[in-house]
Amino acid sequence: MLKVIEKIERLTIYIVLFALPLFILPIFPNLYDPAKISLLVFGVSILLITNLLKLLITGKVEFKTGSFDVPVLLLALAYLISALARTPDKFEAFYAPGMATVIIASSILYFAINQNPESKKGIPYVLLVAGLLLSLVSSLSILNVFSKVSDDLPSYLKDQSFNPAGNLIAFLVYLLAIVPFAVGYILKGKDMGTKFLSGISLIGISIGIVLAVYNLLPGKALSVKVLDLNTSWQVYIESVKQSPFLGVGPSNYLSAFNQFRPISFNSTPDWQLRFVAARNFYLTHVTETGFVGAFALILLVIVLTKQIKLYTEQSRSTNFAENSIAQVSIALLLLLLALFPSFLIVTVLLFVVLALSTNEKNISFQIISNVGGESSFLVSRLPVLFIIFPIFIGIAFLYFYSGKTLYAELQYKNALEKIVQNKGGEAYDTLRRAIQTNPYIDRYRSTYGQLNLALALGVIRQSQNQKLSDQDRNTVTQLIQQAIREGKATVSLNPQRSGNWQTLARIYMSIIPVAKGSDEFALQTLTQALVLDPLDPNLRISLGGVYYALGRYDDAIKVFELAVLAKPDFANSHYNLSAAYREKGDIEKAISEMNGVLTLLPKDSPDYKKAQEELASLEKKKPAPEAETTPGETLTPPQKQSAPVVKPPIELPSEAIPPASTNE
Numbered sequence: 023m024l025k026v027i028e029k030i031e032r033l034t035i036y037i038v039l040f041a042l043p044l045f046i047l048p049i050f051p052n053l054y055d056p057a058k059i060s061l062l063v064f065g066v067s068i069l070l071i072t073n074l075l076k077l078l079i080t081g082k083v084e085f086k087t088g089s090f091d092v093p094v095l096l097l098a099l100a101y102l103i104s105a106l107a108r109t110p111d112k113f114e115a116f117y118a119p120g121m122a123t124v125i126i127a128s129s130i131l132y133f134a135i136n137q138n139p140e141s142k143k144g145i146p147y148v149l150l151v152a153g154l155l156l157s158l159v160s161s162l163s164i165l166n167v168f169s170k171v172s173d174d175l176p177s178y179l180k181d182q183s184f185n186p187a188g189n190l191i192a193f194l195v196y197l198l199a200i201v202p203f204a205v206g207y208i209l210k211g212k213d214m215g216t217k218f219l220s221g222i223s224l225i226g227i228s229i230g231i232v233l234a235v236y237n238l239l240p241g242k243a244l245s246v247k248v249l250d251l252n253t254s255w256q257v258y259i260e261s262v263k264q265s266p267f268l269g270v271g272p273s274n275y276l277s278a279f280n281q282f283r284p285i286s287f288n289s290t291p292d293w294q295l296r297f298v299a300a301r302n303f304y305l306t307h308v309t310e311t312g313f314v315g316a317f318a319l320i321l322l323v324i325v326l327t328k329q330i331k332l333y334t335e336q337s338r339s340t341n342f343a344e345n346s347i348a349q350v351s352i353a354l355l356l357l358l359l360a361l362f363p364s365f366l367i368v369t370v371l372l373f374v375v376l377a378l379s380t381n382e383k384n385i386s387f388q389i390i391s392n393v394g395g396e397s398s399f400l401v402s403r404l405p406v407l408f409i410i411f412p413i414f415i416g417i418a419f420l421y422f423y424s425g426k427t428l429y430a431e432l433q434y435k436n437a438l439e440k441i442v443q444n445k446g447g448e449a450y451d452t453l454r455r456a457i458q459t460n461p462y463i464d465r466y467r468s469t470y471g472q473l474n475l476a477l478a479l480g481v482i483r484q485s486q487n488q489k490l491s492d493q494d495r496n497t498v499t500q501l502i503q504q505a506i507r508e509g510k511a512t513v514s515l516n517p518q519r520s521g522n523w524q525t526l527a528r529i530y531m532s533i534i535p536v537a538k539g540s541d542e543f544a545l546q547t548l549t550q551a552l553v554l555d556p557l558d559p560n561l562r563i564s565l566g567g568v569y570y571a572l573g574r575y576d577d578a579i580k581v582f583e584l585a586v587l588a589k590p591d592f593a594n595s596h597y598n599l600s601a602a603y604r605e606k607g608d609i610e611k612a613i614s615e616m617n618g619v620l621t622l623l624p625k626d627s628p629d630y631k632k633a634q635e636e637l638a639s640l641e642k643k644k645p646a647p648e649a650e651t652t653p654g655e656t657l658t659p660p661q662k663q664s665a666p667v668v669k670p671p672i673e674l675p676s677e678a679i680p681p682a683s684t685n686e
Contacts, residue, residue, distance in 0.1 A: 024080070032140060034065050035069070035134065039145060042367055043367045045057050049435065053178060054187075055188070060424065062127045062366075066134070071414075074410040085384075088136045088376075090376045090380055093319070094322070096314075097315065098129035100314045101121065109122075109272055109274045111515050124366055124370065125272075135377035149200045150207075156186060157227050160233075161229055163184045190238055191365065192365035194231060195355070195359075196368055205224065206220075210347075253287045254306075256284045261282055269310045269315065273298075277518045281556070289589075303363060306364065307364075326353070348378035352379055426459050433459065434469075446476070446477055468525045472525070472528075478536075489669060506674075510681050520552075537671055540678075546680045546683070562581050566579075578602040593629070596615045600614075600616045613640045
């Protein structure tokens with residue numbers, strides 16, 4: 023029985039490691055991460071169950087320790103504690119993108135591999151075959167072969183950027199990290215089968231590496247944007263001042279980036295992008311987990327250094343050769359993680375090669391006694407049952423909750439498809455089911471809120487003479503209130519995320535002509551969004567635009583001036599500031615700002631002509647004529663407050679007041 027269980031363990035390990043880099047689920051909005059996390063968690067839970075069954079059968083704890091046990095355990099604890107204590111949205115930490123789950127599950131996988139030493143013999147071959155297939159599929163995608171084969175293939179497969187690894191950087195790092203196994207077995211393999219498999223794998227993997235490196239060069243269509251090192255360092259320094267020991271929390275780097283990026287970032291070509299990871303794995307790691315996570319990582323490097331020194335002093339043996347290959351892979355992987363961000367399959371691979379590079383020592387002790395013969399088997403196992411029963415309950419709960427989570431994600435994807443198909447009613451019902459199944463995902467609440475708002479504005483547009491029937495008025499009121507509730511729910515799930523406050527602010531801004539008091543609510547929520555993302559000039563333009571619409575030109579000028587300071591070379595900031603000066607009657611300053619706009623725009627752009635026309639009007643001290651909007655224009659003037667399109671305006675209930683702001 024024990025041998026059967028151990029075979030199941032080995033098979034589970036092999037299946038997980040083989041399928042992980044290749045596994046996708048097109049039924050979800052994100053093809054990659056939910057599928058890979060689900061596979062990893064399912065595989066790890068099977069390994070836990072098999073080890074618990076062995077404990078129940080033998081009544082004896084047998085544990086094999088390894089050199090990296092302590093740093094691996096500390097890494098898992100750092101992510102768990104930081105996620106629970108620091109990440110506002112626990113679902114982001116444990117599910118999407120779920121870095122805490124990835125680290126914890128990878129740690130369990132590390133210990134499970136150590137408990138089954140026989141599995142280590144086959145893992146390198148599994149990694150090589152998986153890498154070969156990954157390279158084959160990704161290379162065909164990069165070369166755009168799938169789009170030429172058949173029109174019946176799924177759209178995602180015909181996309182040149184499709185890569186089962188998730189993206190091109192994850193693909194490249196994964197392949198580079200398993201190259202030492204291919205080279206090592208070619209040089210040290212004992213049989214021709216091993217050498218042949220390693221040789222074929224090395225050729226296929228090398229082709230993938232060459233294609234990835236070429237397409238990651240700047241300017242290439244498939245090049246992946248990564249945050250620069252200076253900004254990453256500044257974000258880390260400011261984050262650690264706020265929370266030195268536990269960091270900002272796993273999967274919460276975006277909030278830290280929004281709040282702490284330096285003003286110099288606005289001078290880069292990527293200033294409008296928002297990054298969810300630092301330039302490399304280490305800066306992301308220490309930003310999210312603080313000194314506790316940094317200590318675990320430093321300890322891992324120290325242990326690895328001692329391991330390498332120990333092996334170089336030992337005489338060569340078969341065991342030594344296999345361990346030395348794994349250690350080359352670890353060293354290479356740690357170097358690559360200093361150059362690139364980490365992704366799911368790369369993180370899992372790190373823990374796997376850590377397990378491959380260590381020797382095990384046995385620790386065992388008896389929990390039960392078999393005195394009394396077979397008739398007392400159940401009684402003698404009661405202590406074991408008390409240990410494993412809660413764990414089995416926890417695994418059952420995990421399966422149930424994971425199933426609900428995946429079902430909700432499926433419903434969300436269906437809702438997005440119905441929105442694209444302009445089936446508003448069906449999308450409404452589908453989104454509601456997704457939220458009922460899992461109310462803890464801010465993406466669902468944000469989309470549902472915006473859909474409610476769109477439906478409300480649609481009813482208003484269909485009304486004639488701007489006068490709603492009692493039934494339509496009631497429908498619009500309910501939809502607006504629901505939109506606000508969902509916007510507030512989005513904020514409550516992660517009040518540290520500027521984008522969530524922006525979602526709520528956009529709802530209030532959209533109903534200013536419709537509902538009394540929404541203008542002040544829009545100002546409050548935009549102000550809080552700016553507290554959490556103070557260097558975003560577009561946010562300041564939005565806030566200044568609300569002041570402008572309300573006729574508060576002095577306030578609008580102050581906000582637009584700050585937008586100019588945040589990014590002096592952004593034409594739209596100067597353009598809006600010029601408009602505010604014009605309305606205040608300060609024509610000279612308006613002309614000066616409009617001249618600044620012209621210096622920042624290409625002379626052959628529609629915007630340049632638009633600015634020239636407004637400058638001519640300013641110089642004549644005449645009101646600027648409304649310019650016809652053409653595709654591609656980026657200059658968006660602030661708008662004056664329009665007359666209410668619903669008469670009388672809708673009265674918002676007290677529950678429509680924005681949530682209290684937070685500066686944490």
